[in-house]
Amino acid sequence: MLRAVAVTVPACVPFALVLVLVEARWAPLGRLDRGAAGRLHAVALADPGWVRFLDFLTHVVWDPVTMRLLVAALVVWLLLRGAVRLALWAAVTAMAGGLLGALAKGVVARARPDLPDPVSHAPGFAFPSGHAMTATTSCAVLLLVLLPLAPRRRRPLLWVLAVVSVVGVGYTRVALGVHWVSDVLGGWLLGLALVSATAVAFGARRASLDHARETRGEPYGVRLARLRALRAERRRPGRKGESV
Numbered sequence: 441m442l443r444a445v446a447v448t449v450p451a452c453v454p455f456a457l458v459l460v461l462v463e464a465r466w467a468p469l470g471r472l473d474r475g476a477a478g479r480l481h482a483v484a485l486a487d488p489g490w491v492r493f494l495d496f497l498t499h500v501v502w503d504p505v506t507m508r509l510l511v512a513a514l515v516v517w518l519l520l521r522g523a524v525r526l527a528l529w530a531a532v533t534a535m536a537g538g539l540l541g542a543l544a545k546g547v548v549a550r551a552r553p554d555l556p557d558p559v560s561h562a563p564g565f566a567f568p569s570g571h572a573m574t575a576t577t578s579c580a581v582l583l584l585v586l587l588p589l590a591p592r593r594r595r596p597l598l599w600v601l602a603v604v605s606v607v608g609v610g611y612t613r614v615a616l617g618v619h620w621v622s623d624v625l626g627g628w629l630l631g632l633a634l635v636s637a638t639a640v641a642f643g644a645r646r647a648s649l650d651h652a653r654e655t656r657g658e659p660y661g662v663r664l665a666r667l668r669a670l671r672a673e674r675r676r677p678g679r680k681g682e683s684v
Contacts, residue, residue: 451636455568455629462550462567462622473620477553480615484559491559494612502609504570507578508534514585529642530581537577537634541570544630553617560616568626569619575609576631584639 461469484491500506511534518527550567579602587595610624 451633455626455633458622458626458629459548459567462548462626469622473622476614476621477555477617481555481559481617484615484617485557491616494615495560498571498609498612498616502571502575502605502612504538504574507574508538511578511581514582518585525642526585529638530585532642533577533581533635533638536638537573537631538570540630540634541568541573541627544568544626545570550623553620555617558617560618562618566619566623568630569610569613569623570627571613572606572610572619572624572627573631573634575606576628577635579605580632580635584635 484494511530515527515531518524518530545565545567548567549565552562552566583598583602587598590598606628610628613619613624614621
């Protein structure tokens with residue numbers, strides 16, 4: 441527990457700093473937000489096709505529901521492989537991310553950009569970006585679990601997919617005029633802080649490496665059959681009275 445606190449507190453500092461600057465309405469941050477929103481909004485107004493593409497990315501490919509479904513599929517896969525701790529960590533992180541993001545939005549209650557001729561709309565408050573936070577937590581969970589299992593030559597591809605997803609969803613939210621840059625930054629930082637805290641609390645890094653060592657080279661069907669045989673053995677009547 442102390443170790444989790446020791447990791448969580450420093451991880452929360454960058455998010456807390458951005459939050460303070462947002463609440464204080466720090467002028468340089470305000471100029472950055474308005475400047476980026478204005479430039480990207482002008483591009484969007486000039487190209488409706490680009491808007492439709494961004495809308496598809498943000499509401500289908502990188503939508504929070506899509507990202508959570510990926511994590512849910514990972515949880516089921518881990519449970520089938522007997523990696524209960526990793527599955528629990530992934531599930532708790534995903535659920536905590538949604539709750540924490542909604543709580544932060546309600547507390548800060550920051551208005552979304554109010555741009556002329558808006559190309560998109562989104563309900564609720566702005567800070568932190570839920571899309572950015574969900575993409576960060578989901579990609580971090582997927583990376584931590586899958587990287588140790590992937591061949592070395594494929595690991596860069598996993599990193600690229602994760603980074604493109606996290607950065608890309610942030611860009612779409614600002615380009616569509618539904619978030620400020622600082623909203624996206626806050627979502628990224630809060631997501632990283634949450635993953636850091638839960639990973640330490642659950643020992644997720646060690647569990648992921650142990651899981652990779654146990655399963656590397658063993659066909660999935662063989663491992664599944666072994667797990668089923670073990671469960672059947674545990675359920676055998678009279679097993680408690682057997683002598684060793």
